[in-house]
Amino acid sequence: MTMAAPLDAFGLADPRPQKREQVTPNSATGPARVQAAYAALEAVMDPEIPVINLRELGVLRDVALQGDTLHITITPTYAGCPAMAQMREDIEAALHNQGLSPFAVRTVLSPAWTTDWMSASTHDKLRAYGIAPPAHLSTESANTAQPIRWHSKPQTTPACPQCASPLTTLIAQSGSTACKALYRCVQCSEPFDYFKPY
Numbered sequence: 276m277t278m279a280a281p282l283d284a285f286g287l288a289d290p291r292p293q294k295r296e297q298v299t300p301n302s303a304t305g306p307a308r309v310q311a312a313y314a315a316l317e318a319v320m321d322p323e324i325p326v327i328n329l330r331e332l333g334v335l336r337d338v339a340l341q342g343d344t345l346h347i348t349i350t351p352t353y354a355g356c357p358a359m360a361q362m363r364e365d366i367e368a369a370l371h372n373q374g375l376s377p378f379a380v381r382t383v384l385s386p387a388w389t390t391d392w393m394s395a396s397t398h399d400k401l402r403a404y405g406i407a408p409p410a411h412l413s414t415e416s417a418n419t420a421q422p423i424r425w426h427s428k429p430q431t432t433p434a435c436p437q438c439a440s441p442l443t444t445l446i447a448q449s450g451s452t453a454c455k456a457l458y459r460c461v462q463c464s465e466p467f468d469y470f471k472p473y
C-alpha cells in the first residue's frame with residue numbers, strides 16, 4: 276500500500292519524507308489489544324496484489340502480546356522478495372496509525388511460506404483481480420485427503436481468470452513478478468498472470 280504524497284498550495288507533491296502523525300494510543304489491553312492489531316492489519320495489502328491482505332496471502336503468521344508489546348510474526352513469500360520491505364513498513368505504519376505502539380515485527384523463515392497457505396476465498400479474489408491462483412498444492416502428499424477441489428488435478432495448466440476456459444498456454448515463466456508466470460487464454464486470447472504453486 277503506497278500513499279501519494281500530500282499536495283502543497285501549488286498542487287505540487289511535497290518531496291520531503293512524511294512525518295508520522297501523532298495518534299491517540301489505543302487503550303485496549305490483553306486479547307482486545309491483539310484483536311485490534313489483527314483488525315488494523317486487515318488493511319495491509321500485498322504491495323503487488325492490492326486486493327489481498329497479508330493475512331490472506333499467508334505472510335502474517337501471528338500476533339501475540341508480551342507485556343505491553345505486540346509481537347507480529349511474518350514469513351516472507353520468497354527469499355529476496357522485493358515486496359517484503361514494503362510489507363514490513365506497511366505493517367508498522369498500520370499499527371502506529373491505530374495507536375498500537377509498542378510493537379515489534381519479527382520475520383520467521385521456518386516453516387517456509389507456501390502458496391498452500393492461501394485459502395479458497397483468496398483464490399477467488401485473485402481470479403476477480405485477473406490473476407489465476409495456483410492450480411494445485413505445492414506440497415502434494417499421497418496419504419492426505421483431498422479437501423480442496425483444485426487439489427484433484429495436479430500439474431494442470433491454470434484456467435483463464437477472465438472466461439474460465441481451461442485452454443491456456445504458457446508464454447513466459449516470469450510474468451509481472453518472479454512469483455507469477457505469464458499465460459494466454461486460447462479461448463478469449465487474453466494474457467494473464469498465473470500465481471505459481473510454490
Ligand SMILES: [Zn+2]
Binds near residue numbers: 436440460461464465
Ligand atoms: Zn479466457
